[in-house]
Amino acid sequence: xxxxxxxxxxxxxxxxxxxxxxxxxxxxxxxxxxxxxxxxxxxxxxxxxxxxxxxxxxxxxxxxxxxxxxxxxxxxxxxxxxxxxxxxxxxxxxxxxxxxxxxxxxxxxxxxxxxxx
Amino acid sequence: xxxxxxxxxxxxxxxxxxxxxxxxxxxxxxxxxxxxxxxxxxxxxxxxxxxxxxxxxxxxxxxxxxxxxxxxxxxxxxxxxxxxxxxxxxxxxxxxxxxxxxxxxxxxxxxxxx
Numbered sequence: 001x002x003x004x005x006x007x008x009x010x011x012x013x014x015x016x017x018x019x020x021x022x023x024x025x026x027x028x029x030x031x032x033x034x035x036x037x038x039x040x041x042x043x044x045x046x047x048x049x050x051x052x053x054x055x056x057x058x059x060x061x062x063x064x065x066x067x068x069x070x071x072x073x074x075x076x077x078x079x080x081x082x083x084x085x086x087x088x089x090x091x092x093x094x095x096x097x098x099x100x101x102x103x104x105x106x107x108x109x110x111x112x113x114x115x116x117x
Numbered sequence: 118x119x120x121x122x123x124x125x126x127x128x129x130x131x132x133x134x135x136x137x138x139x140x141x142x143x144x145x146x147x148x149x150x151x152x153x154x155x156x157x158x159x160x161x162x163x164x165x166x167x168x169x170x171x172x173x174x175x176x177x178x179x180x181x182x183x184x185x186x187x188x189x190x191x192x193x194x195x196x197x198x199x200x201x202x203x204x205x206x207x208x209x210x211x212x213x214x215x216x217x218x219x220x221x222x223x224x225x226x227x228x229x230x231x
Contacts, residue, residue, distance in 0.1 A: 034219070
């Protein structure tokens with residue numbers, strides 16, 4: 001089946017620094033990828049839609065200048081958390097849409113735990 | 118604003134019994150419906166997808182969709198302790214010309230008691 005891979009799985013960074021998270025679709029091309037954030041005991045919240053070759057679409061309340069998204073190829077999207085603060089500590093999950101399977105099946109990466117200290 | 122509602126639980130079910138998980142959604146134009154299982158600290162895992170009214174069965178899992186009532190459910194037969202997890206209902210408005218991100222419910226915490 002489809003596989004979506006994220007890296008790193010866990011990262012600790014200092015407040016004020018930037019962190020990049022990669023999301024790769026391993027066996028299919030993904031023109032669209034999605035980035036979610038999940039705080040403890042909360043549901044997944046869509047942050048932005050990453051479109052290959054164009055600007056990402058951000059959900060209301062998500063700062064585009066803080067969460068930089070780049071989708072330079074059909075198999076890779078990156079999320080950069082800039083000037084990270086402790087409140088940005090969360091579980092970040094990407095997903096990709098495998099349109100080739102028909103319908104709208106979306107597969108998730110393993111997630112990335114970000115801790116800002 | 119799109120909303121997906123689930124009872125947060127916990128829902129406790131004896132091993133071997135049927136677990137029934139429910140979900141309602143607010144957006145009538147929603148066309149794709151998904152159930153994900155999420156273990157603590159892990160990414161969601163797709164269990165079932167359903168697009169048409171009625172039942173869809175896959176092994177011990179049955180998804181049921183009623184678009185008129187804006188209701189989707191998941192039945193787990195012969196529940197096992199390994200089924201203990203949080204089950205997320207997700208909805209998508211798939212127009213065919215593009216793809217939107219999923220709208221998730223908050224999840225139902227299911228506990229299968231040995």
